[in-house]
Amino acid sequence: MADPDSDSDSRGDARADIQSAVEAIRAGELVVYPTETVYGLAADATDPDAVERVFEAKGRSREEPLSVAFADVDAALAATAASDRAERFLRAFLPGPVTVVVERGPDLPDVLTAGSERVGVRVPDHPLARSLAREAGPITATSANRSGEGSVRHAADLAPGFRDLVAVVLDAGETPGGESTVVDPQRGIIHRPGLRADAVREWLASEP
16 A cells, blocks of 8 residues: 555655755755756756866866756846847746857856856746746756766766765656757757757747
């Protein structure tokens, strides 16, 4: 016979895990979280020191900007200066596996964008990712691995040395895999084709 409290217990465990992750991010630490593609690495995207820890953990060049994940499109718009066309695109494709390049807002630091005035925006189609972004504020959106190594679809596959640099891992089992399409809708440029690339091309061609 199933335990009648098992569902509520698992929800309680998930709630506690998210709260621990939120507290870690607020303290400037790193968190691994699931998305609809691969596991991502989160830090407070508005804290230059926390963002610097992401670069250090990944061994990533500071000339390669990081993207930012938000809980929803409205939160993304509040933190950026997206054009009207970019806003229409955001509302058409997010949440989903698409990174949208827009003008950044004043709260996003230079280290995040490698000094650029534009930033990649994500709203992951995963409830844990969105809950984390909702409660911790804008978080970095980059794969949870060392640069040059393969992305991780199972939390158990995190490299031991990399895992040691992370305060909390939100393990949601296997993720679907794949890469987000990176697109600048204002300029009509696809920087990296990935998931939903054909739909993105159709939108760019048909929308004024």
